[in-house]
Amino acid sequence: MAHAVPVVSDIAFSDLLADPYPIYKRLRDLASAVYLDAARLTLVTRFDDIMTIERDSETFASSNPGSLVNKVMGHTMMRKDGEAHAMERRAIEVSFRPGTIKSHWAAQFEAISDRLISDIESQGEADLFDALAAPMASLALIELLGLKDVSWQTLARWSQALMDGAGNYSGDPEISTRATDAAAGVDAAIDAVLAWHRQNPNPAVLSSMVNAENPMNPEQIRANIKVIIGGGLNEPRDSILSLTLGLLSNPSQLAEVMASRDLWPLAFEEAVRWISPIGMYPRRVTRDAELSGVQLRAGDQIGLCVGAANRDDRRFENPDSFDLLRPKQPHLAFGAGPHFCAGAWVARQMVGRIVVPMLFSRLKNLRLRPDEPARIHGWVFRGPVSLPVAWDV
Amino acid sequence: MPTITFITAGGKEHAVTAEIGRSVMEIALEKSIPGVVAECNGSAACATCHCYFDPAYSEAIGPIGEHESDMLDFTASPRRPESRLSCQVRVTDTLDGMTVCIPAMQ
Numbered sequence A: 001m002a003h004a005v006p007v008v009s010d011i012a013f014s015d016l017l018a019d020p021y022p023i024y025k026r027l028r029d030l031a032s033a034v035y036l037d038a039a040r041l042t043l044v045t046r047f048d049d050i051m052t053i054e055r056d057s058e059t060f061a062s063s064n065p066g067s068l069v070n071k072v073m074g075h076t077m078m079r080k081d082g083e084a085h086a087m088e089r090r091a092i093e094v095s096f097r098p099g100t101i102k103s104h105w106a107a108q109f110e111a112i113s114d115r116l117i118s119d120i121e122s123q124g125e126a127d128l129f130d131a132l133a134a135p136m137a138s139l140a141l142i143e144l145l146g147l148k149d150v151s152w153q154t155l156a157r158w159s160q161a162l163m164d165g166a167g168n169y170s171g172d173p174e175i176s177t178r179a180t181d182a183a184a185g186v187d188a189a190i191d192a193v194l195a196w197h198r199q200n201p202n203p204a205v206l207s208s209m210v211n212a213e214n215p216m217n218p219e220q221i222r223a224n225i226k227v228i229i230g231g232g233l234n235e236p237r238d239s240i241l242s243l244t245l246g247l248l249s250n251p252s253q254l255a256e257v258m259a260s261r262d263l264w265p266l267a268f269e270e271a272v273r274w275i276s277p278i279g280m281y282p283r284r285v286t287r288d289a290e291l292s293g294v295q296l297r298a299g300d301q302i303g304l305c306v307g308a309a310n311r312d313d314r315r316f317e318n319p320d321s322f323d324l325l326r327p328k329q330p331h332l333a334f335g336a337g338p339h340f341c342a343g344a345w346v347a348r349q350m351v352g353r354i355v356v357p358m359l360f361s362r363l364k365n366l367r368l369r370p371d372e373p374a375r376i377h378g379w380v381f382r383g384p385v386s387l388p389v390a391w392d393v
Numbered sequence B: 001m002p003t004i005t006f007i008t009a010g011g012k013e014h015a016v017t018a019e020i021g022r023s024v025m026e027i028a029l030e031k032s033i034p035g036v037v038a039e040c041n042g043s044a045a046c047a048t049c050h051c052y053f054d055p056a057y058s059e060a061i062g063p064i065g066e067h068e069s070d071m072l073d074f075t076a077s078p079r080r081p082e083s084r085l086s087c088q089v090r091v092t093d094t095l096d097g098m099t100v101c102i103p104a105m106q
């Protein structure tokens, strides 16, 4: 008979933020689903269990009537299931197609990356978070969405405010106010360009939304643009930094990838497996179900820890090390199932084919600074928050 | 029900009966055929359900959609004329006897 969800209550929230991986290992070895007091959530941490869940969206739904995401952003496709989700997703698909990326976005991403690297080239040292990764991700997203007259700093601020609002479980009024202000800012920025996109069909997301076969209504546009802003900025930013950090910490692998350009895609996939930018996302249990011997109940909220699954030693050998030459097999950094990351191919191209290769080819003898080590933080969203580097000028 | 034979990259054959109306990807997962990953569960977004389909059946399968063709340019194993995303191919009576080869990498 299946047993109840075990509870772990001796872990401090700060430990989870600082380094979730030893905690994940403990949870994986304990049971398929464990209630972690510090997170106030039942967490699923094994690779196979998450795969099982993501193949059954009737039992494990994304929709969640009471979710904070809905409150802050409106009814986004991220919190819908079945045909309602599929229809909205199809409307934006064309902007994210690999072919569109190659023929249209790649050149724009290259121009942005070139400009940012040229700006710092003569300096000899920088923190790549502020100098490259954050502006790169933000400027690329502005283009991709089709916004105009928005600075990268403004978009980055909106993104953070929306995500903080969506995670504001304690109901902090200051965080809610900032999220509401950001939401209003996004709405105004959409209103400023929507008519133009309607009249000038182009590959940008806003254009796809209004010109699709089943166009989105204004409420859907506003909600979905917010969810893309909230969820589409950190991930490329953090994966630029994780990939750079992984290579700088492993000189022999860096030498391999510099010698053979074809290895860049593998290096990118390994970076997002190693430090998955989205470490956890929620699902709602709709009916009593057994998960590998643990009894889940209808109404349970569960967190799928893909950051843990991607280091599951049942699946990956030496899961904690960065090894781009490890046997290729799927990871869960982009999720799985119908909500598989719509931006996966954008990230692959931008981060793995353009920005990081350009960084290493332009900045000679790029290296970590022993006096100022990189700092990595977070669990729901995880990535380097500081990556100080030096190079020869 | 039509019979479909999957051939893995290692050459092992798995003949299965396939329910009409399901996608070939779903059949492969249901019968635990190794090598079909299907990360996006049929949303035509991941290209990890790539297979090589028997060319004799190309008419019965139907034409490749624009989006599907786009994704096929980014498969881990080389694209060939008989490449399809197995999640976009529906089982019908006319596919009886078809073989589907699974590539070495997804």
Ligand code: FES
Binding pocket: B025, B037, B038, B039, B040, B041, B042, B043, B044, B045, B046, B047, B048, B049, B050, B085, B086, B087, B088
């Ligand atoms: S299952 Fe993802 S493209 Fe077919």
